[in-house]
Amino acid sequence: MSYHKKLKREAKQVVKIIKEFWGSDVSKICIKNISTKPFDMYQIHMIIHRQQIKMEYDRSTLAIMIKDGNEYISLSQFTNESVFKGFDSFVTENMLHNFRVLDNSMKT
Numbered sequence: 001m002s003y004h005k006k007l008k009r010e011a012k013q014v015v016k017i018i019k020e021f022w023g024s025d026v027s028k029i030c031i032k033n034i035s036t037k038p039f040d041m042y043q044i045h046m047i048i049h050r051q052q053i054k055m056e057y058d059r060s061t062l063a064i065m066i067k068d069g070n071e072y073i074s075l076s077q078f079t080n081e082s083v084f085k086g087f088d089s090f091v092t093e094n095m096l097h098n099f100r101v102l103d104n105s106m107k108t
Contacts, residue, residue, distance in 0.1 A: 008034055011042045011057065017092070018055075021099050022048055049106045062089045064102055079105040 034042040052067035065072035084094035
């Protein structure tokens with residue numbers, strides 16, 4: 001299996017976790033820009049609670065961003081709650097924590 005296909009399969013696993021977490025509150029999920037060069041990276045775009053969200057995977061990290069006007073801002077700038085960053089952000093339990101923070105932030 002090519003490395004590109006492995007990365008696409010990993011992105012689909014993240015989408016599965018997203019769907020399990022948000023259920024019917026998430027829509028229009030789209031995996032974009034899968035690349036193994038110069039580094040492993042991809043984006044997942046979606047709508048959650050009518051809000052545009054972008055998640056960016058880059059070398060074993062997962063950044064979560066919320067669309068604000070014409071730009072995306074990071075989850076850590078969107079909330080005062082603690083957010084896992086860096087390599088810790090791609091550990092499943094930490095990813096779920098960040099999803100809870102995102103969900104709570106969008107509901108307030």
